[in-house]
């Protein structure tokens with residue numbers, strides 16, 4: 456159906472990009488890459504360490520460099536980090552493939568991320584407030600995806616992956 460074209464998952468932290476991406480790759484018989492994971496392997500640093508060492512700006516540069524390399528490959532599901540949409544340049548890489556936005560309400564993100572310590576932007580802040588403000592800033596950018604999958608209440612990753620696959624034919628030219 457996709458003829459080898461890559462599928463890029465975008466959306467807020469906690470939307471399930473990493474979890475659903477793995478499942479989608481299985482269902483599509485595609486390879487799977489999580490961009491944050493590739494960054495961690497390439498730099499031998501955790502995302503937390505990278506933010507501490509390089510700042511967010513340094514992390515964004517690495518993220519762009521990694522995306523530039525990943526997009527040269529085909530037959531991949533790529534789960535991006537939630538902030539990938541912030542850099543205009545990244546869109547030129549994402550547009551090599553089909554871009555799917557997992558749109559999950561802040562309330563649900565909050566319940567998923569309340570105990571999380573792996574996302575530097577969410578530490579030592581009012582979590583709900585921070586998620587709200589990030590969503591407000593980023594929503595217009597996520598909205599540039601080819602496909603939006605709205606997840607209003609908890610569904611299994613398998614179910615969500617199936618919904619994505621069912622929706623893809625509606626946006627293929």
Ligand SMILES: Nc1ncnc2c1ncn2[C@@H]1O[C@H](COP(=O)(O)OP(=O)(O)O)[C@@H](O)[C@H]1O
Pocket residue numbers: 466467468469470471472473474475534567568609610611612615
């Ligand atoms: N469909 C789902 N149902 C229940 N929990 C989920 C679902 N998708 C993700 N999660 C959980 O939410 C958290 C964030 O998921 P993750 O895939 O890391 O999101 P992202 O990569 O978009 O930040 C994880 O603890 C994960 O297990």
Ligand SMILES: O=C(O)C1=C[C@@H](OP(=O)(O)O)[C@@H](O)[C@H](O)C1
Pocket residue numbers: 466467468469472473491502535536537538539573574575576
């Ligand atoms: O939204 C963001 O700015 C970020 C999202 C994270 O990935 P997930 O979206 O997979 O949590 C990770 O790239 C980093 O902590 C920054």
Ligand SMILES: [Mg+2]
Pocket residue numbers: 472473489491534535536
């Ligand atoms: Mg992730």
